[in-house]
Amino acid sequence: MDISPVFFYVFAALAIGFSLSVILKKNPVGNAFSLVMVFFAFAGIYAILGAHLIAALQVLVYAGAIMVLFIFVIMLLNADEPSFDMGRSHIGIKIGAGTLCAILFCTFVWAIKESPINIPAGRFTPEAIQASGGNTQVVSELMFSEYILPFELTSVLLLAAIVGAVAIAKRKLGKN
Amino acid sequence: MALSEFQVEPWLVLAFCSAIFFIGLAGLLIRRNILVILMCIELMLNAVNLTFVTFSKIHNHMGGQMSVFFIITVAAAESAVGLGLVIAMFRTVRSVDTDEIQLLKQ
Amino acid sequence: MLAWIPLFPLIGFLINGCWYAFFQAPVGGRKAHATLPGIIASLSIFASFILSLLLFLQLKDMPAEARVIEQTVFNWMHIGGSSGFHLDMAFRLDSLNTLFTLVITGVGTLIHIYSIGYMSHDATPGRFFSYLNLFCFAMLMLVLGASLPVLFLGWEGVGLCSYLLIGYWYTDDEKASAGKKAFIVNRVGDFGFLLGMFLIFTTFGSLDFVALKTAFISGHGALAAIPAGVSPGTITAICLLLFVGCMGKSAQIPLYVWLPDAMAGPTPVSALIHAATMVTSGIYMVARLNFMFSFSPTALGVIATVGAFTAFFAATVAIAQNDIKKVLAYSTVSQLGYMFLACGVGAYTAGVFHVITHAFFKALLFLGAGSVIHGMSEEQDITKMGGLRTRMPVTFAVFAIGWLAICGLPPFSGFFSKDEILWQAFSSEHGSIFLWALGAVTAVMTAFYMTRLFYLTFLGQPRFKEVAGPGKSHAAHDSHGHDSHAKPKDGAIHVHESPLSMTGPLMVLAVLSAVGGLIGIPHMSWLEKWLEPVIPEAAEAATHMVPSMEWVLMGVSVLGAVLGIAYAFNLYKDLAKAAKLKQRYAGLHKILENKWYVDEFYQGVIVRPIFNLSQALWKNFDVAVIDRVVLGFGRVTQWTGQSARTIQTGSIQVYAFVLLIGLVASVGYLIYGLV
Numbered sequence: 026m027d028i029s030p031v032f033f034y035v036f037a038a039l040a041i042g043f044s045l046s047v048i049l050k051k052n053p054v055g056n057a058f059s060l061v062m063v064f065f066a067f068a069g070i071y072a073i074l075g076a077h078l079i080a081a082l083q084v085l086v087y088a089g090a091i092m093v094l095f096i097f098v099i100m101l102l103n104a105d106e107p108s109f110d111m112g113r114s115h116i117g118i119k120i121g122a123g124t125l126c127a128i129l130f131c132t133f134v135w136a137i138k139e140s141p142i143n144i145p146a147g148r149f150t151p152e153a154i155q156a157s158g159g160n161t162q163v164v165s166e167l168m169f170s171e172y173i174l175p176f177e178l179t180s181v182l183l184l185a186a187i188v189g190a191v192a193i194a195k196r197k198l199g200k201n
Numbered sequence: 202m203a204l205s206e207f208q209v210e211p212w213l214v215l216a217f218c219s220a221i222f223f224i225g226l227a228g229l230l231i232r233r234n235i236l237v238i239l240m241c242i243e244l245m246l247n248a249v250n251l252t253f254v255t256f257s258k259i260h261n262h263m264g265g266q267m268s269v270f271f272i273i274t275v276a277a278a279e280s281a282v283g284l285g286l287v288i289a290m291f292r293t294v295r296s297v298d299t300d301e302i303q304l305l306k307q
Numbered sequence: 308m309l310a311w312i313p314l315f316p317l318i319g320f321l322i323n324g325c326w327y328a329f330f331q332a333p334v335g336g337r338k339a340h341a342t343l344p345g346i347i348a349s350l351s352i353f354a355s356f357i358l359s360l361l362l363f364l365q366l367k368d369m370p371a372e373a374r375v376i377e378q379t380v381f382n383w384m385h386i387g388g389s390s391g392f393h394l395d396m397a398f399r400l401d402s403l404n405t406l407f408t409l410v411i412t413g414v415g416t417l418i419h420i421y422s423i424g425y426m427s428h429d430a431t432p433g434r435f436f437s438y439l440n441l442f443c444f445a446m447l448m449l450v451l452g453a454s455l456p457v458l459f460l461g462w463e464g465v466g467l468c469s470y471l472l473i474g475y476w477y478t479d480d481e482k483a484s485a486g487k488k489a490f491i492v493n494r495v496g497d498f499g500f501l502l503g504m505f506l507i508f509t510t511f512g513s514l515d516f517v518a519l520k521t522a523f524i525s526g527h528g529a530l531a532a533i534p535a536g537v538s539p540g541t542i543t544a545i546c547l548l549l550f551v552g553c554m555g556k557s558a559q560i561p562l563y564v565w566l567p568d569a570m571a572g573p574t575p576v577s578a579l580i581h582a583a584t585m586v587t588s589g590i591y592m593v594a595r596l597n598f599m600f601s602f603s604p605t606a607l608g609v610i611a612t613v614g615a616f617t618a619f620f621a622a623t624v625a626i627a628q629n630d631i632k633k634v635l636a637y638s639t640v641s642q643l644g645y646m647f648l649a650c651g652v653g654a655y656t657a658g659v660f661h662v663i664t665h666a667f668f669k670a671l672l673f674l675g676a677g678s679v680i681h682g683m684s685e686e687q688d689i690t691k692m693g694g695l696r697t698r699m700p701v702t703f704a705v706f707a708i709g710w711l712a713i714c715g716l717p718p719f720s721g722f723f724s725k726d727e728i729l730w731q732a733f734s735s736e737h738g739s740i741f742l743w744a745l746g747a748v749t750a751v752m753t754a755f756y757m758t759r760l761f762y763l764t765f766l767g768q769p770r771f772k773e774v775a776g777p778g779k780s781h782a783a784h785d786s787h788g789h790d791s792h793a794k795p796k797d798g799a800i801h802v803h804e805s806p807l808s809m810t811g812p813l814m815v816l817a818v819l820s821a822v823g824g825l826i827g828i829p830h831m832s833w834l835e836k837w838l839e840p841v842i843p844e845a846a847e848a849a850t851h852m853v854p855s856m857e858w859v860l861m862g863v864s865v866l867g868a869v870l871g872i873a874y875a876f877n878l879y880k881d882l883a884k885a886a887k888l889k890q891r892y893a894g895l896h897k898i899l900e901n902k903w904y905v906d907e908f909y910q911g912v913i914v915r916p917i918f919n920l921s922q923a924l925w926k927n928f929d930v931a932v933i934d935r936v937v938l939g940f941g942r943v944t945q946w947t948g949q950s951a952r953t954i955q956t957g958s959i960q961v962y963a964f965v966l967l968i969g970l971v972a973s974v975g976y977l978i979y980g981l982v
Contacts, residue, residue, distance in 0.1 A: 028208075028209050041217070041221065041224070044244055045224060047241070048227060048228025048232060053234060053237060056240055060243065063247070067250075074214075074255065074257075074258045075258060076257065076258075078266070079250075079273075083250075086276075086277055087273070087276075091280050095236065095240065095280075099236060102287070121964065122230035126224075126226055126227040126967075130220060133216070133219040133223075136981070142212075147260050147261030148261065149262060164263065164267070182278055183274065186281045194288040229963055231960075299959040302957075
């Protein structure tokens with residue numbers, strides 16, 4: 026693929042390192058900040074893959090909104106409490122999970138590498154995208170034409186999520 | 202650009218995606234803090250997103266990017282509800298340890 | 308408009324039933340008053356009566372051949388294509404069932420009104436009147452139905468209502484089991500009816516009465532012959548199977564046993580269902596299908612013989628009964644036997660005629676008996692009555708008319724119909740001197756036992772203790788409940804005449820019993836002419852006797868009745884003489900008193916073995932095998948669940964781990980397929 030290998034390797038290394046930090050660090054605030062870094066690294070990879078709108082959304086939604094939500098919750102729940110001190114899972118599960126994940130990962134890599142990737146002549150070659158005004162414009166036009174129904178449905182989903190989150194998280198009325 | 206002579210093989214990007222995915226999965230299994238578990242889920246979602254975008258790039262097809270857009274929406278909704286649940290759980294058992302909520306236990 | 312005849316009682320049923328179910332049953336039915344539900348029920352059946360009358364007049368104005376009013380209410384079922392089975396919920400009024408409709412609604416109205424008085428002290432009158440209305444609905448559907456399935460619907464409906472009303476006081480175990488007995492015995496008959504109906508459908512391909520009748524009509528429009536391709540044996544089988552249904556519903560040997568027990572129900576019920584209407588539905592069906600029955604001399608012979616024997620047999624039992632309602636019940640069985648005797652000799656008109664007159668005088672007798680029972684504070688034993696003539700003058704007078712009518716004395720209604728039956732039994736081509744003799748002997752016995760009943764109840768000296776000063780408490784009666792004149796400790800009772808709501812219908816029925824016979828005077832019978840379109844002259848058995856014979860036989864039967872009455876008067880004038888006679892024939896009397904031990908015979912031969920078999924099957928098969936298998940399945944499931952539930956640790960991590968194992972397994976399978 027015609028992407029810059031240097032940037033890809035840098036971002037990939039960053040992402041893998043910080044995601045390991047996400048799952049291994051004990052402090053939830055630390056986990057959260059590692060996650061932000063992973064998100065940024067992903068945004069970089071999106072950008073070098075040509076998905077500029079997704080990259081922007083990644084920063085805005087993930088690194089911005091979702092992470093803020095996480096941090097808020099951690100603060101709300103007082104992360105300093107001892108209940109946050111985790112990491113004493115059953116050793117068998119730890120080893121078993123690690124082994125199985127490693128096996129699966131190897132299988133996946135092997136399968137990906139062995140599978141032939143046919144490259145059909147899709148309509149959206151980088152040149153075509155360039156010609157029709159860049160990635161963002163192409164995505165937007167598709168969103169409001171071909172994908173209008175799922176797009177509208179996501180609004181319903183978001184509304185349901187808002188109502189649901191409020192209903193779950195709010196205190197019961199009458200209980201102070 | 203001089204660097205563009207070096208090409209990244211597509212399988213390498215996909216292998217990177219699965220690496221992140223399985224790191225997330227492993228975290229899901231070994232951590233007991235529900236907040237961290239939610240973060241691991243976000244990790245796995247991101248890995249999948251990147252797979253989509255990679256295939257979009259390989260195939261010159263926009264469907265992958267559209268999917269990512271919708272997955273981001275779903276992820277946002279999911280974390281909103283999930284964090285709401287965390288708050289409700291914390292209010293009930295004063296903890297975010299998944300071992301504290303074992304209501305399904307026999 | 309026709310459909311409204313059965314619909315009015317249905318509406319009454321719904322009003323009373325809902326009112327009872329939603330407002331009275333929840334509070335235990337206490338504080339219920341009989342007047343309002345009674346008036347609603349009476350009005351709804353009265354509306355049907357008015358409508359029947361209007362339609363009757365409308366029919367009367369039509370030319371004789373076209374006297375049919377039809378209405379299809381809705382399409383009941385449609386199976387298969389255009390050539391498939393098609394059945395409409397259709398009603399058809401013609402000259403035969405208009406008579407039945409008038410009797411049902413007319414007598415029904417009177418009995419409803421009577422019930423207002425009779426049931427005034429009951430706890431749940433709403434339930435009673437809703438059942439009564441439901442019965443009228445089903446009965447009207449039975450007679451108005453244009454096809455056998457609609458008739459069958461009514462047939463089953465009246466059976467259900469009969470069951471509900473016999474067991475109306477269901478807290479009494481004996482009464483509840485009387486209801487069950489009626490229902491189960493009827494089921495045996497209904498089975499035959501159903502088989503007959505199936506056979507009709509497979510033979511003729513239709514169940515509509517008109518379509519069936521058309522099959523029997525030749526090109527000239529007259530009843531010609533059995534349709535081509537149908538063997539006489541099939542016709543006989545159909546007729547006999549249908550007659551099995553009639554045996555159950557109309558209480559003929561051997562399925563009559565339920566009717567005497569059915570007297571456990573309230574007396575108006577006995578009058579309406581078990582004397583005037585429901586039990587005559589068998590005769591209605593035979594008369595309705597006369598075109599078919601006429602082609603099976605075998606079936607007619609069976610019907611006539613069964614009818615004659617039932618008439619005779621029931622009369623013998625009635626002689627020795629002491630319960631006033633039991634006597635009337637056996638008398639009803641006996642009279643039903645007469646009706647079948649008439650149908651069996653091909654004299655359907657005479658049978659229908661007797662249905663009508665019997666409805667009048669038997670309803671009168673039952674309601675009169677009800678009035679007596681009411682006045683005697685629920686006493687039903689005639690040996691403990693006597694001398695009621697002065698104490699219940701109105702009841703006495705109307706009962707006397709009913710008594711004379713059933714004895715067959717001219718000019719009361721019973722005379723005409725019974726005499727017509729006897730004459731036909733003697734003279735028709737299907738009849739014989741043997742059938743006539745059985746009928747005539749029965750007539751004498753009828754006169755005897757009815758006179759016995761009448762004498763012991765109303766004449767002679769009182770054989771009960773009476774409360775002193777009847778005049779004073781009489782005036783107070785209407786405002787007091789039954790409790791106020793319940794039997795005092797010493798067994799003394801206060802006898803009183805019934806209220807107007809009860810005596811009024813009695814008087815109307817008395818008039819009808821007296822003059823009802825005039826519609827069928829021999830040789831100038833209005834009834835015969837009226838029924839011509841349905842029961843053609845050809846179906847009526849042609850007589851082959853000299854006409855003067857008819858007068859001789861008439862004289863014989865009247866003489867027999869007079870002799871029976873006179874003998875009974877003579878016998879019961881002096882009770883010691885009656886007791887001596889009883890002593891002399893103690894063995895026979897005991898047999899008669901125990902109803903020929905038929906109930907015991909059924910108990911031993913049918914009920915006991917079935918009961919024992921069921922008991923054995925229950926204990927040895929149901930409990931030992933089926934229950935064990937079922938419980939075994941339950942135990943295995945329980946054990947599996949018990950052992951499997953330890954997997955549920957409640958730990959999310961373990962669950963996720965198991966999920967991962969599943970994922971590995973699936974991926975492994977896919978990769979294996981790939982390699």
